[in-house]
């Protein structure tokens with residue numbers, strides 16, 4: 034029973050990897066097509082859809098009715114795309130592929146959990162599987178609110194990379210929980226850490242794109258030949274930076290919670306809430322780095338590219354904490370199962 | 372001062388000439404300059420990043436508190452480098468002078484930053500929102516419209532005071548603090564505006580967060596100073612008493628006194644361990660440890676039975692008792708050649724691998740011709756490798772076996788130097804059994820005995836019990852740490868997610884022409900909703916004006932709290 038389920042889980046994850054790979058290629062294709070100006074024309078469908086949903090401006094105009102005349106309304110320069118984002122068929126296909134991949138991935142994760150008879154996040158393989166699932170999940174969730182599909186290449190690329198490494202290096206068969214992990218704090222502490230990682234991943238991708246975009250905008254103002262044509266269709270760097278900040282502060286809150294929950298659990302399991310164990314140290318380092326990022330953004334002269342670099346460093350530390358500290362560093366958190 | 376101008380959303384203030392332009396500073400001037408540097412936002416940022424960086428070495432090198440054996444090992448492997456690193460306290464990274472100075476500076480900076488901000492904020496709470504900017508068109512979300520309502524719908528044309536009264540009550544109902552201002556008045560135009568602000572909680576949350584961080588630092592320090600923790604190995608059937616002498620190792624805080632040890636005792640009745648037997652990928656993995664104990668305190672002298680498990684410590688006498696380790700303690704008896712018992716006890720053997728191959732030491736200082744020491748392994752389930760070496764193939768006791776190598780000579784117990792019961796200093800001992808001596812090591816199954824070499828006597832293995840390794844922890848400030856942590860978390864949430872913004876509505880009445888209405892906002896801190904909020908305000912305001920019921924504009928005339936702008 035356990036064996037069949039976990040093998041089925043493995044099959045599903047292989048399927049998910051294949052579909053994600055297709056989604057990745059399609060997302061990349063979409064970015065590549067953004068070079069040619071011909072496709073930036075808004076499709077008729079999109080224009081139609083826009084007319085259906087009243088924008089706030091039209092709502093405002095309706096409210097004024099015949100009572101008055103709208104003299105001026107400033108639109109935020111920051112939120113506007115340089116050119117209207119097209120909803121190309123390619124992009125939609127990539128998005129649908131991502132959804133399908135996510136479905137398989139979710140199935141794989143749930144089956145693994147059922148096979149193990151517990152939450153599927155107790156060793157490196159399971160962290161990787163659930164972690165990447167959540168990264169895609171957060172990406173899909175945030176896309177409901179902000180259209181971040183242009184990040185697909187980066188997000189799915191990251192997920193593919195992580196899943197690839199995990200299936201090559203981290204796979205372990207289902208095993209029961211060691212007594213140290215038999216705690217509801219495992220459920221809370223770890224899943225919140227993983228969700229935080231999902232938000233940090235999006236923030237990372239946004240900050241990365243922001244840096245590229247800022248460079249391109251500088252090239253344009255300096256009348257130098259601008260690089261990476263696809264960037265033209267993306268939001269301005271200031272808008273990207275706002276979005277990145279929003280992702281990163283959600284991640285930061287969740288990470289703060291992880292840190293606190295970890296300390297409470299450590300107090301229960303090891304008799305002290307803080308002992309500078311390697312994993313604790315890295316969790317702390319990440320927390321301080323992101324606190325630095327938040328400060329940087331509030332400091333004159335640091336908003337923009339400098340704080341974006343801090344976000345990149347922060348996420349590198351998250352990945353280091355996960356991929357390197359878990360596996361190679363000695364400490365009490367030796368639960369990688371490897 | 373520096374702080375508020377350095378924040379990205381700070382209001383532009385006219386800066387008084389700074390120290391730079393002053394010819395002479397003097398000591399006070401320098402002090403003030405240094406303090407201003409220390410408490411600047413840039414310094415805080417720098418110190419934060421430095422703190423992150425300084426935390427790294429401690430994770431790369433073994434730490435004395437967490438991994439003392441690792442440190443010893445490191446010294447052995449890097450005899451040249453280790454002492455130098457030790458000079459820089461690399462093995463005590465988190466109490467080192469460099470780490471401490473960074474965080475102390477950071478917290479000093481924090482105090483210097485939070486105090487003025489608190490004062491500033493307390494004042495801000497009590498003062499009305501600042502006056503409306505002269506040109507709203509520069510502000511985010513700016514909307515201007517001409518109202519050409521001729522009053523047909525409502526009976527009278529909307530005037531500037533009407534519009535402002537409506538805006539004022541609208542904003543107040545939404546929890547904004549409001550103030551009405553009179554702008555430039557000319558012959559043919561009057562200007563009235565309402566300035567509104569909300570989200571004082573944002574700054575309050577930020578201050579609570581930073582102050583709570585300070586609270587955490589202080590309470591952690593207090594807890595460390597007055598608390599203690601100790602370790603004790605207890606074999607099934609044995610009792611540990613909470614006195615200093617009973618601990619195998621003990622770490623008191625700086626201000627610890629014996630009086631803090633509350634009198635209680637714990638007897639380990641049984642340590643039950645369950646192993647996975649079904650899952651072939653995880654056979655022998657422990658799935659549960661349960662220590663059944665009898666605890667006695669001053670209040671319950673007869674004792675009560677309870678359990679201690681991993682993740683479920685026992686709270687007793689103001690301390691927590693944790694189950695941190697386990698292993699086997701063979702009961703070993705040594706007799707002299709005439710059969711008199713000279714040693715008989717449980718000897719805890721320390722586990723070396725996941726199948727609990729365990730290493731232990733027996734010291735017999737008295738009663739035999741010579742002092743002897745024995746060092747050997749206990750295998751709960753003995754198996755033989757191809758090269759003939761023993762190993763344990765399963766962690767439970769299925770086929771137990773004890774092997775011992777015997778040494779004789781000076782155990783070094785009389786030198787006054789404390790010796791660990793788990794190690795044997797063989798420098799002044801002669802090995803009597805084992806590979807190099809040609810005499811076979813002693814091998815014992817429970818119930819068997821064997822002669823010691825050189826006619827020294829005999830040794831027997833009488834049985835095997837389990838031992839538990841308990842840690843006792845006392846941290847008097849733990850609850851406070853938690854309290855401040857919760858405050859910090861709450862403050863953080865408030866400070867990151869409560870939007871703080873100003874909104875303005877301006878009405879310009881023209882003698883000839885329509886009433887001009889202007890709306891704009893300003894975010895203080897991140898506020899993704901600002902533009903939408905201004906638009907919605909404009910929308911609702913117009914609707915309110917259209918449906919207005921003259922004379923019912925919340926009873927107050929806007930002039931009442933009007934301030935004249937200069």
Ligand code: HEM
Pocket residue numbers: 324327328331374378410411412415419477478480481482484485576577578580581584862863866867896
């Ligand atoms: C102990 C070290 C510190 C830590 C861990 C820390 C952490 C944080 C965090 C997490 C935030 C964002 C949450 C919030 O707004 O409440 C923040 C904001 C802030 N911190 Fe700190 N902080 C520290 C020290 C300082 C110091 C020394 C200063 C002053 C120099 C300072 C000034 C500020 C300011 C002004 C903000 C608001 C930023 C904004 O408006 O977005 N902090 N800090």
